[in-house]
Amino acid sequence: MDNAHEVLIRSLKEHSRLADEDVAEVCSLAWMARNYEPNEDFIRQGDVPEFAALVVSGMVGRYHLLQTGGRQFLSFHMSGDLPDAQGLFIERMDHGLCAIGPASVAFIPHKEILKAFERRPSLGIAIWRETLLDAAIFREAITNNSARPMRARMAHLFCELFCRARVSGLNHGNTLQVPISLVQLGETLGMAIATVNRTLQELRASGAMDFRDGELTVLKWRELQELGDFNPDYLHTRKQTPP
Numbered sequence: 001m002d003n004a005h006e007v008l009i010r011s012l013k014e015h016s017r018l019a020d021e022d023v024a025e026v027c028s029l030a031w032m033a034r035n036y037e038p039n040e041d042f043i044r045q046g047d048v049p050e051f052a053a054l055v056v057s058g059m060v061g062r063y064h065l066l067q068t069g070g071r072q073f074l075s076f077h078m079s080g081d082l083p084d085a086q087g088l089f090i091e092r093m094d095h096g097l098c099a100i101g102p103a104s105v106a107f108i109p110h111k112e113i114l115k116a117f118e119r120r121p122s123l124g125i126a127i128w129r130e131t132l133l134d135a136a137i138f139r140e141a142i143t144n145n146s147a148r149p150m151r152a153r154m155a156h157l158f159c160e161l162f163c164r165a166r167v168s169g170l171n172h173g174n175t176l177q178v179p180i181s182l183v184q185l186g187e188t189l190g191m192a193i194a195t196v197n198r199t200l201q202e203l204r205a206s207g208a209m210d211f212r213d214g215e216l217t218v219l220k221w222r223e224l225q226e227l228g229d230f231n232p233d234y235l236h237t238r239k240q241t242p243p
Helices: 004-013 020-028 085-089 110-119 121-147 150-168 182-189 193-206 221-227
Strands: 032-036 041-043 051-065 071-077 096-109 175-177 209-212 215-218
Touching (some): 004 020, 004 096, 004 121, 020 121, 041 051, 051 110, 071 121, 085 121, 096 110, 121 150, 150 175, 150 182, 150 209, 150 215, 150 221, 182 193, 193 209, 193 221
Antiparallel strands (some): 032 096, 041 096, 051 096, 209 215
């Protein structure tokens, strides 16, 4: 497993300035790690949180579990993300987190993080900013699922994932491993499986992208961006986004 400290430092530097003392504080944090299989939960709705989860490698998904047993995926998270940092300040988790494909997750005790905040308030601000970026992604997802047509909705999701991966250096040229199943795409975008298949065919036919067997290939970034009505400003990154 990659060094969790290095992964977190790299991620925080994407949107915040860290002093040497902040970096040293991150490196002092204790953590324990575990590997997860696809679809395996590591946080369940209703859990009482004691640890913050850091995605070290792979991809994880945040979801609401419905009373019918169905799921609504709310967001996807990659290496460097702290998808449940909100758990520092709430008594029970109101969502679940599961691996999307194989994933490695490090767990940092809340008490360690809170002590680090006291010693280095600037580090606390950086992690707080991480939660604000999560909120920005949530807001965009609401707009995407409620106001955009199906093709634009799917194109926007692929644009977001590719853009975030590009900033973090997780892509390989114009390709990105996105181990999301077609069923999970439907649970994310509010589409029946037949609509997912039809919409994917339309996007492939546009020549802007391809998505097969968990691999996203961006063939024409500008065209895909236009199809998805995608503006990356809401990601608030300090680094350049795809050209």
